[in-house]
Amino acid sequence: MTIGNADSPPQSRTAWVAERIREDVAAGTIRPGELIKQTVLAKRYGVSPTPVREALRILEADGMIVYSTHKGATVREMTPETAADLYRLRAAVESVAAGMAVERMTAEGLQEIERQHAEIDRAVREGAAPAELSRLNKQFHFSIYARSSPLVLQYVEALWVRFTPPATVWGSEDAAMALQRDHDAILKAVRKGDAEAAARLTAEHVRHAAAIRDSNPQLRAAGGQDREDLTGL
Numbered sequence: 001m002t003i004g005n006a007d008s009p010p011q012s013r014t015a016w017v018a019e020r021i022r023e024d025v026a027a028g029t030i031r032p033g034e035l036i037k038q039t040v041l042a043k044r045y046g047v048s049p050t051p052v053r054e055a056l057r058i059l060e061a062d063g064m065i066v067y068s069t070h071k072g073a074t075v076r077e078m079t080p081e082t083a084a085d086l087y088r089l090r091a092a093v094e095s096v097a098a099g100m101a102v103e104r105m106t107a108e109g110l111q112e113i114e115r116q117h118a119e120i121d122r123a124v125r126e127g128a129a130p131a132e133l134s135r136l137n138k139q140f141h142f143s144i145y146a147r148s149s150p151l152v153l154q155y156v157e158a159l160w161v162r163f164t165p166p167a168t169v170w171g172s173e174d175a176a177m178a179l180q181r182d183h184d185a186i187l188k189a190v191r192k193g194d195a196e197a198a199a200r201l202t203a204e205h206v207r208h209a210a211a212i213r214d215s216n217p218q219l220r221a222a223g224g225q226d227r228e229d230l231t232g233l
Helices: 013-027 038-045 049-062 080-103 107-125 130-145 150-162 173-192 195-215
Strands: 002-005 008-012 065-068 072-075
Touching (some): 013 130, 013 150, 038 049, 049 065, 080 173, 080 195, 107 173, 130 173, 173 195
Antiparallel strands (some): 002 008
16 A cells, blocks of 8 residues: 655555654654654554554665564664764765756756755745645755756665754744745756866855754754664665
8 A cells, every 4th residue: 555645646555654763863753862662653653553664664774774582673873973074974975966966957856856846935924834844845855856867866865864863954934034045046046057166065054053053952963872784874
């Protein structure tokens, strides 16, 4: 059985649940170290426990979820070092993705990017919940990166999945407005067909988000492990 809507192709229940979990982790709804109860998630997403269990195994392979004999499934906690490394990697890879996307842009692709930008712009103005802004932020970025290449998109997705913050940086009005101004500049470069500017602005935007997170103790990664296993990335 599949799940879909008018704006996206149908997905398997397992893939759909995996994406919902990713969104909840990115938004801070499911926090690092928090015990994940399959029955709770099944009720939240309106599915049986089976696709939740399968989705968690997929996310374990991706490095987002860890299993403990005594505790069960939890979201992996990032150390400050890992958070800094991931932001640095994201800035580099997403810069390449944005530049490549502009070089390969189509009229249909630009139309979709414009639509996603308008959605997050409206949500920021209306004071939408941080979780919703986080979801729309991802959709905006991936509407750009999807125009690069499947290989590059795969690398970007792996980095986003591996990033497990304690809360979203979209939690304050000032931060949301500042980040959306970054989006405005990126979109302007995309419209102009300026691949170099789009790449540079995207890297600056990722570093801006990192600075916002680092400036707020509630947003900083606080995992206590000295070194994490990234072999699954």
